[in-house]
Amino acid sequence: xxxxxxxxxxxYLHSGHYACPGCGAALAVRYLARALGPDLVxxxxxxxxxxxxxxxxxxxxxxxxxxxxxxxxxxxGSGLRRGLDLRGKHSTTVLVLAGDGGTFDIGLQALxxxxxxxxxxxxxxxxxxxxxxxxxxxxxxxPFGAHTTTAPYPLFKKGAKKDIMHIMAAHGIxxxxxxxxxxxxxxxxxxxxxxxxxxxxxxHILSPCPPGWGADSADxxxxxxxxxxxxxxxLMEIFxxxxxxxxxxxxxxVPLEQYLKLQRRFRPxxxxxxxTLQQGVDEEWERLLKAAGPV
Amino acid sequence: MNxxxxxxxxxxxxxxxxxxxxxxxxxxLLTPTRKEKISPCxxxxxxxxEIPAWLNxxxxxxxxxxxxxxxxxxxxxxxxxxVCFHPCTAECNRRNLDEAINIPAxxxxxxxxxxxxxxxxxxxxxxxxxxxxVGSGPAGLSCAYYLNRAGYRVTVIERAPVAxxxxxxxxxxxxxxxxxxxxxxxxxxxxGVQFVLNCSVGRDMEISRLYDDYxxxxxxxxxxxxxxxxxxxxxxxxxxxxxxxxxxxxxGRTLEIQNPVAVVGGGNAAIDAARSAMRIxxxxxxxxxxxxxxxxxxxxxxxxxxxxxxGVQFVFNVTPRELKGEQGxxxxxxxxxxxxxxxxxxxxRDTELRIYCKTLIFAVGQERDWSVFGTLHREIRLxxxxxxxxxxxxxPQAIQAGRIAAxxxxxxxxxxxxxxxxxxxxxxxxxxxxxxxxWPGLAARGRQEDPSAEAERCLxxxxxxxxxxxxxxxxxxxxxxxxxxxxxxxxxxxxxxICARECPARALMMEGGW
Numbered sequence: 001x002x003x004x005x006x007x008x009x010x011x012y013l014h015s016g017h018y019a020c021p022g023c024g025a026a027l028a029v030r031y032l033a034r035a036l037g038p039d040l041v042x043x044x045x046x047x048x049x050x051x052x053x054x055x056x057x058x059x060x061x062x063x064x065x066x067x068x069x070x071x072x073x074x075x076x077g078s079g080l081r082r083g084l085d086l087r088g089k090h091s092t093t094v095l096v097l098a099g100d101g102g103t104f105d106i107g108l109q110a111l112x113x114x115x116x117x118x119x120x121x122x123x124x125x126x127x128x129x130x131x132x133x134x135x136x137x138x139x140x141x142x143p144f145g146a147h148t149t150t151a152p153y154p155l156f157k158k159g160a161k162k163d164i165m166h167i168m169a170a171h172g173i174x175x176x177x178x179x180x181x182x183x184x185x186x187x188x189x190x191x192x193x194x195x196x197x198x199x200x201x202x203x204h205i206l207s208p209c210p211p212g213w214g215a216d217s218a219d220x221x222x223x224x225x226x227x228x229x230x231x232x233x234x235l236m237e238i239f240x241x242x243x244x245x246x247x248x249x250x251x252x253x254v255p256l257e258q259y260l261k262l263q264r265r266f267r268p269x270x271x272x273x274x275x276t277l278q279q280g281v282d283e284e285w286e287r288l289l290k291a292a293g294p295v
Numbered sequence: 296m297n298x299x300x301x302x303x304x305x306x307x308x309x310x311x312x313x314x315x316x317x318x319x320x321x322x323x324l325l326t327p328t329r330k331e332k333i334s335p336c337x338x339x340x341x342x343x344x345e346i347p348a349w350l351n352x353x354x355x356x357x358x359x360x361x362x363x364x365x366x367x368x369x370x371x372x373x374x375x376x377x378v379c380f381h382p383c384t385a386e387c388n389r390r391n392l393d394e395a396i397n398i399p400a401x402x403x404x405x406x407x408x409x410x411x412x413x414x415x416x417x418x419x420x421x422x423x424x425x426x427x428x429v430g431s432g433p434a435g436l437s438c439a440y441y442l443n444r445a446g447y448r449v450t451v452i453e454r455a456p457v458a459x460x461x462x463x464x465x466x467x468x469x470x471x472x473x474x475x476x477x478x479x480x481x482x483x484x485x486x487g488v489q490f491v492l493n494c495s496v497g498r499d500m501e502i503s504r505l506y507d508d509y510x511x512x513x514x515x516x517x518x519x520x521x522x523x524x525x526x527x528x529x530x531x532x533x534x535x536x537x538x539x540x541x542x543x544x545x546x547g548r549t550l551e552i553q554n555p556v557a558v559v560g561g562g563n564a565a566i567d568a569a570r571s572a573m574r575i576x577x578x579x580x581x582x583x584x585x586x587x588x589x590x591x592x593x594x595x596x597x598x599x600x601x602x603x604x605x606g607v608q609f610v611f612n613v614t615p616r617e618l619k620g621e622q623g624x625x626x627x628x629x630x631x632x633x634x635x636x637x638x639x640x641x642x643x644r645d646t647e648l649r650i651y652c653k654t655l656i657f658a659v660g661q662e663r664d665w666s667v668f669g670t671l672h673r674e675i676r677l678x679x680x681x682x683x684x685x686x687x688x689x690x691p692q693a694i695q696a697g698r699i700a701a702x703x704x705x706x707x708x709x710x711x712x713x714x715x716x717x718x719x720x721x722x723x724x725x726x727x728x729x730x731x732x733x734w735p736g737l738a739a740r741g742r743q744e745d746p747s748a749e750a751e752r753c754l755x756x757x758x759x760x761x762x763x764x765x766x767x768x769x770x771x772x773x774x775x776x777x778x779x780x781x782x783x784x785x786x787x788x789x790x791x792x793i794c795a796r797e798c799p800a801r802a803l804m805m806e807g808g809w
């Protein structure tokens with residue numbers, strides 16, 4: 001079920017970083033750095049990773065890091081790319097690392113601009129589905145039904161999660177993909193593929209957040225796996241804004257409840273709301289299968 | 296931004312300090328710990344061998360380590376790899392994925408590696424204490440191996456002209472090539488074990504003398520007496536007991552046996568006798584007569600199938616009643632129909648079948664030989680094991696008995712309490728308990744020729760099999776690969792528990808505290 005992966009590769013993430021125990025975002029960056037290799041510069045916008053990367057002179061990554069203001073990730077990435085090109089460093093990969101806040105909400109205009117200009121860098125959204133770093137405030141990536149500190153019990157997030165893949169695909173960018181940490185082979189393959197492609201590349205990584213989701217830190221990978229197995233977070237690639245290509249099709253989708261019950265943020269959900277969520281996932285899955293066409 | 300400013304940025308980068316200066320292990324509340332659980336193969340193994348552990352060492356191509364693990368429970372894998380019926384493979388969890396691990400072949404490979412690569416090494420130190428082992432069968436040899444390694448002076452006393460007991464005289468050479476036995480015996484000798492052959496304790500030598508000359512004595516004379524039924528005609532020429540027959544064959548004597556041959560019995564000795572007879576020049580008609588059905592045969596099914604493939608015929612549900620001869624020589628056996636009813640065997644005296652045979656071999660059981668005690672008339676502290684105690688059993692059971700005896704004797708000599716016979720562990724890890732979803736690239740793949748590739752198929756089942764999942768899924772890069780193994784770096788482990796949750800073999804647990 002999981003594509004073959006070469007376990008032992010050079011690691012570009014140092015131990016001793018400031019991520020919480022069981023952090024999905026740390027794991028995601030560990031894998032993508034393994035796939036992209038040493039010739040890499042990382043732009044980090046305000047997000048958990050601003051902290052995880054460490055305060056200078058400490059650094060958790062074996063590559064240059066450029067921290068930037070919240071809404072500017074797309075713009076800073078564009079500028080850095082052009083600067084490196086001016087110096088003839090065409091082979092260096094520019095990677096912009098943003099959380100869901102820096103992608104779905106605050107960073108959306110710069111992201112959209114860079115995508116529309118087809119700037120030559122990789123934009124990664126590690127999505128933990130709320131503003132985790134500042135204290136679990138709702139973002140437009142928070143799924144329906146989840147509790148956050150801005151939607152405390154008995155309130156919950158009312159709207160559905162923003163469909164960022166649709167938005168990015170509509171820009172007609174050369175490459176857009178989803179990935180998650182339970183499938184490191186798939187994730188690394190997508191980054192290696194992205195590196196080969198010229199132009200704007202967008203990769204959306206679902207990274208479970210134990211404190212923000214109210215989950216056991218040991219369940220990070222299990223949650224990530226269940227998100228895929230339930231169809232809640234399909235693994236796909238979209239080339240040139242075309243039809244989605246599913247990189248993994250679960251043989252039989254697991255009921256969404258199994259995914260929800262491991263997270264306290266969904267705990268007080270009533271049966272009816274769970275059904276609503278399941279229905280939404282089912283519809284989205286059908287729509288996706290239709291769009292993707294037969295294997 | 297001009298070029299100089301970018302250069303400035305590079306300088307800043309060059310001055311950074313890795314975050315490893317930050318010892319995040321201090322955050323940890325729970326610590327990942329290896330907690331072995333028993334695997335189905337270990338549970339099935341009569342020797343309690345740590346099969347996943349030595350397979351893991353072979354997978355890492357560390358044969359010396361594999362041997363070190365192997366010999367803790369089984370000093371003769373080259374032998375058991377040939378003769379054991381391998382209950383370990385029967386329950387292998389890998390069966391649910393593709394095919395059981397080929398443990399016998401791996402055991403043989405490790406045994407041969409040992410014979411080829413382990414130079415005889417004298418025990419690290421010699422200690423006071425002379426020990427006599429009576430009987431050089433698997434129990435005696437195993438006891439001698441462990442006591443010699445512990446530093447005692449061991450003498451093995453064997454009544455036959457060759458050492459090995461059942462291994463040399465009972466098991467046919469097609470099941471155990473004699474070079475392997477010879478090499479094992481030679482290694483034992485070179486490592487310091489003394490062998491005295493042609494000396495029958497109880498007949499040539501009083502057992503009480505052993506207790507005068509040695510500090511401890513281990514009796515392992517086995518169950519080498521053939522049971523013969525009391526039928527009319529068993530004294531006829533051409534009637535054999537399986538053990539006598541096999542012993543003659545194994546000593547390389549030319550036997551005057553004639554076609555056709557009948558073997559009575561359904562155990563492994565019967566099959567050994569039948570297949571050995573088939574190999575004698577001029578013999579091509581061999582029939583096994585068994586009193587119950589094929590399904591009830593105690594012999595190993597693979598051996599039965601091999602015998603059938605070699606042309607051995609089987610007749611089931613028959614019991615011999617009488618043997619008839621001419622001029623003192625067997626010509627036919629008269630049989631009754633028989634079948635099992637509940638526990639009992641019902642013999643139908645009214646039916647009568649005749650089978651023409653010039654040779655008939657009885658393999659209907661063995662008995663313990665008490666002659667070793669001779670005319671003993673003094674109180675001794677007896678230590679005995681193997682078939683002499685358990686009654687007829689198999690080679691691994693005898694090896695196990697020898698090891699336990701060695702531990703007990705050594706403990707007595709050192710004045711320590713003996714080994715605690717702990718009951719076999721139960722509750723082997725089932726296939727459903729394994730967490731194979733976590734294993735990227737795990738796919739159905741049949742048996743492999745290359746030992747390392749075959750060992751790689753082992754799922755571990757409660758024992759770390761160095762799959763590397765803990766390394767792959769560690770968000771803190773706090774698992775360090777080290778020559779194919781994986782070590783936890785507790786300076787950085789934050790104790791999230793992903794490794795334990797994802798461990799496919801279920802060999803990890805999170806424990807409280809540092």
